[in-house]
Amino acid sequence: xxxxxxxxxxMEWWRPNVExxxxxRRGLWKMRGSRxxxxxxxxxxxxxxxxxGAASNAEKTGEVTQVTESTRISDVIDDPLFGDCxxxxxxxxxxxxxxxxxxxxxxxxxxxxxxxxxxGIVNALREQASAGNQIFYRIYSxxxxxxxxxxxxxxxxxxxxxxGARFALCSAxxxxxxxxxxxxxxxxxxxxxxxxxxxxxxxxxxxAGTACEDLARAIVFIHEHARELGVDVSxxxxxxxxxxxxxxxxxxxxxxxxxxxxxxxxxxxxxxxYTGLSEVTGDEPPTYSCVGTDDxxxxxxxxxxxxxxxxxxxxxxxxxxxxxxPHGFGLGEGTVAExxxxxxxxxxxxRMR
Numbered sequence: 001x002x003x004x005x006x007x008x009x010x011m012e013w014w015r016p017n018v019e020x021x022x023x024x025r026r027g028l029w030k031m032r033g034s035r036x037x038x039x040x041x042x043x044x045x046x047x048x049x050x051x052x053g054a055a056s057n058a059e060k061t062g063e064v065t066q067v068t069e070s071t072r073i074s075d076v077i078d079d080p081l082f083g084d085c086x087x088x089x090x091x092x093x094x095x096x097x098x099x100x101x102x103x104x105x106x107x108x109x110x111x112x113x114x115x116x117x118x119x120g121i122v123n124a125l126r127e128q129a130s131a132g133n134q135i136f137y138r139i140y141s142x143x144x145x146x147x148x149x150x151x152x153x154x155x156x157x158x159x160x161x162x163x164g165a166r167f168a169l170c171s172a173x174x175x176x177x178x179x180x181x182x183x184x185x186x187x188x189x190x191x192x193x194x195x196x197x198x199x200x201x202x203x204x205x206x207x208a209g210t211a212c213e214d215l216a217r218a219i220v221f222i223h224e225h226a227r228e229l230g231v232d233v234s235x236x237x238x239x240x241x242x243x244x245x246x247x248x249x250x251x252x253x254x255x256x257x258x259x260x261x262x263x264x265x266x267x268x269x270x271x272x273x274y275t276g277l278s279e280v281t282g283d284e285p286p287t288y289s290c291v292g293t294d295d296x297x298x299x300x301x302x303x304x305x306x307x308x309x310x311x312x313x314x315x316x317x318x319x320x321x322x323x324x325x326p327h328g329f330g331l332g333e334g335t336v337a338e339x340x341x342x343x344x345x346x347x348x349x350x351r352m353r
Contacts, residue, residue: 048228049142050155051085052128052135067122069103069115076102076122081129085136085155088203089122089186092153093178107180109173109242109297110328112335121186125157133160137229139214139221154214156200156221157186159193163230166237166352167198167222171215173242173275173328176208180328184241184273187331191341192239198231208246215247216259223264235268235352239344242298242328245272245289253283269348274298274327280309286316288347290340292325318347 067076077086091097091107099105102122103115128135135158140151156169170192172184179185181201189199200222204214215238226233240248252270257263272289276298287310291300300321310317322329322337332338 048134048137048225050134050137051083052081052125052133067102067119067126069101069119071102071119071122072100073102073105074100079126081126082135088136088153088155088157089125090182091174091178091180093206096174096178096180105182107174107183107328108178109175110180110183110330111326112329112332113183114330114333117187117331117333118182121182121190124159124190128160134158137221137225139217150205150210153203154205154217155203156218157181157189157203158229159186159189159199159201160230161193161198162196164232165196165198166235167200167231167233168192168237168239168348169200169202169215169218169222171202171204171211171238171240171244171247173240173244174206176211176243177206179203179206180241183330184244184328185239188239188241188341191331192345195345197345198229202244204247208243211243211247212250212259213261215251216256216261219251219256219264220261233265237269237271237348238267239271240275241273241330242275245275246277248272249275249277249279249284249287252285252287253281268351268353271344271348272303274303274329276302278302278306280306280313282313284310284313284315284317286347286351288318288344290320290322290337290344292322292327292329292337294324295327297327316351 079086096108102118105113105118107113125135136155138155140154145152170185170188172179172181174180181203185201189201192199202215202218204211223233238248238252248270249272252267255263255266267285270285270287274291274295289303289307291298291303293300304319307317307319320340325335325337329335329337332340
């Protein structure tokens, strides 16, 4: 029966509204206990534009090879499992990264890039793709991408957690001139998915304005496709480092409507790393921040003062300052900051209803 339906018809049949409520009361959500209902879900996911989900013959037979630190970055970019999205794993803007192999990858303004983590992320995404799961979702329509070809590079890498769990949306930094996702959002999304949350890492168009537009669209996209993606949109969180932290803060306080999109509920929490943002509007969500004392880009004094001002508005806010750490420490593995993500996740969880 389902195979007679076109992808477009399937999407319209099960397209939730902006609040995440199905437009049709009968359907997959009502059928979740039946075999046919779950059989429909892959067809719905296939209708969303993106990459991954089409395993090669080798992967279908279980012969999945693992990448290593010596694997060339160009080979990852050209990996058939990633389709035309392999290049989005790395900065598409030249001049801000270096290295020929996964083990030698370096990113401008970032410290503590760990080759083992880079390799683990690529292998995890390859395993998801080889299992037939879509790993990247474009957030703009074909018409919008034709009008602005740069929008073709905007989208979400999906690190799956438990079906039906809440979601976190992570935005990497890069000075609004490139997206340092491999160190500043992929690792965070991966760790949050291990905790059971559905985590997304945004690839956005450089530029403060366009980056925020893309984040706003991503939030709306997840809300509109919550059922297909298998996520709970209530009490979600926004995470970001450096420029990505500014994006999370701006969307958290101003909302998606301020950036030309439909209005969605604000996040339950914002998690920010190493940014010099000082603005406080009075509309901030509960906010967790962390930074190092040796950060030459984002002063920890500025972040401490912003935290104090958010608290003065009656909103919960916490900050951790790590002695001796520079800008861009990411997860902080092997440093005094290791474990901060666990505490940030607990901060978010305390704000869930």
